[in-house]
Amino acid sequence: xxxxxxxxxxxxxxxxxxxxxxxxxxxxxxxxxxxxxxxxxxxxxxxxxxxxxxxxxxxxxxxxxxxxxxxxxxxxxxxxxxxxxxxxxxxxxxxxxxxxxxxxxxxxxxxxxxxxxxxxxxxxxxxxxxxxxxxxxxxxxxxxxxxxxxxxxxxxxxxxxxxxxxxxxxxxxxxxxxxxxxxx
Amino acid sequence: xxxxxxxxxxxxxxxxxxxxxxxxxxxxxxxxxxxxxxxxxxxxxxxxxxxxxxxxxxxxxxxxxxxxxxxxxxxxxxxxxxxxxxxxxxxxxxxxxxxxx
Numbered sequence: 001x002x003x004x005x006x007x008x009x010x011x012x013x014x015x016x017x018x019x020x021x022x023x024x025x026x027x028x029x030x031x032x033x034x035x036x037x038x039x040x041x042x043x044x045x046x047x048x049x050x051x052x053x054x055x056x057x058x059x060x061x062x063x064x065x066x067x068x069x070x071x072x073x074x075x076x077x078x079x080x081x082x083x084x085x086x087x088x089x090x091x092x093x094x095x096x097x098x099x100x101x102x103x104x105x106x107x108x109x110x111x112x113x114x115x116x117x118x119x120x121x122x123x124x125x126x127x128x129x130x131x132x133x134x135x136x137x138x139x140x141x142x143x144x145x146x147x148x149x150x151x152x153x154x155x156x157x158x159x160x161x162x163x164x165x166x167x168x169x170x171x172x173x174x175x176x177x178x179x180x181x182x183x184x
Numbered sequence: 185x186x187x188x189x190x191x192x193x194x195x196x197x198x199x200x201x202x203x204x205x206x207x208x209x210x211x212x213x214x215x216x217x218x219x220x221x222x223x224x225x226x227x228x229x230x231x232x233x234x235x236x237x238x239x240x241x242x243x244x245x246x247x248x249x250x251x252x253x254x255x256x257x258x259x260x261x262x263x264x265x266x267x268x269x270x271x272x273x274x275x276x277x278x279x280x281x282x283x284x285x
Contacts, residue, residue, distance in 0.1 A: 027231055030241070030255030031223070034212040037254065047216070050223030057228055 005041040009048040016052030019116065021062035028055070059117065070173040071113060074121055074166060078110035081162065095148050098155070109166075121170035125163045132159035190233060191270055194225050198233075199267035202259050209244060209256035230257060238263030 013035055017028030031051045038044040060068070086103035090096050105128065112120035136156035139149060146152060197219040202210065204218075216226055233239035240260050243253045259267060 024231065026255075027227060030212065031227065033243075033252055033254050036252055037211075037213060047213070047223045050225070051227060053224035054227045057224075058231070 002041040005045050009035070009041065009045040012045070012052050013048040016048070016055040019055045019059045021059060023062070024055075024058050027058075056115065063117075067118075067173050070169055071117065074113050074169045074173070075110045077166070077169075078106045078113065082106035082110065090148075090151075092148055095151065098152075102159070118170050118173035121166060122174065125167035125170055129160060129163040129167060132156050132163060136160060188270075190236070190238065190266070194219075194221055195229060195233075196271065196274065197221060198226070198229060199259075199271055202239075202257070203264070203267055203271070206259060206264055209242070209258050211244070211254045211256050215257070233263065238266055 013031065017031055020028045031054075035044060035047060035051075038047055063071070082103045085099050085106060088099050090099060105124075109121065109124040109128075112124065133156075136153065138144065139146075139153040139156060143149070198215065198221070201215055201218040212223070212226065212230070215221070215230075216223060219226070221229075230239060230241070234241050234257075237260060239257055240263075241255055241257050244256045246253050
């Protein structure tokens with residue numbers, strides 16, 4: 001059990017310090033060095049959790065106003081899409097499952113965008129844009145024998161448009177990533 | 185009235201800890217234990233103090249059985265003067281309030 005807690009603490013710390021802006025990297029190294037001196041797994045986990053949170057705050061503090069606005073906009077849009085998709089109740093079971101899955105993807109991307117910023121948004125948008133474009137091409141290429149082919153085609157087209165916009169927002173977030181140069 | 189920078193309750197706890205042994209270099213976990221702060225509070229505080237020249241930080245040589253160096257901290261002269269004045273001011277205010285009560 002303690003080895004699992006230690007492992008989780010180590011992963012959390014690594015993920016957290018990875019978020020630090022370049023001018024705070026030495027502080028990330030300081031957190032790692034300190035972590036190695038904490039013997040008790042629970043204390044190590046508490047320490048790593050705090051460092052994770054501190055890293056997010058530092059990352060946010062180093063973002064420009066435009067980047068923060070873009071991030072907020074992306075998160076609100078994703079949360080809204082997750083909500084709208086989750087409450088839609090298509091009668092056809094496979095379609096309902098697809099809507100549920102999409103709602104999870106939107107919600108998950110919103111959380112990851114908050115935690116990991118533009119990297120997560122760009123990765124998710126690239127994957128989803130590729131998937132929806134592939135689905136759309138497959139649906140217009142021929143009859144796949146699907147009951148709701150028209151709906152799926154419209155959904156794929158809509159997803160392509162949504163994820164293309166989110167890709168643009170992610171690119172804008174990444175542009176001029178941090179505004180505070182220097183070291184400690 | 186806007187609050188003076190670096191004068192929060194958490195910062196005061198940290199100053200108390202650092203002023204106990206002002207010449208010594210202190211490491212993060214030691215400060216966490218002495219102050220009772222969480223790492224999510226302590227590290228941003230240390231960063232801000234270092235940014236404003238109130239705190240100095242360096243890497244210490246490992247002391248066996250430890251194998252890796254550690255990041256250690258102490259107040260600069262400016263930080264020492266700032267912390268001493270801030271705590272004295274707070275102490276004076278508390279004394280005045282006690283007299284009024």
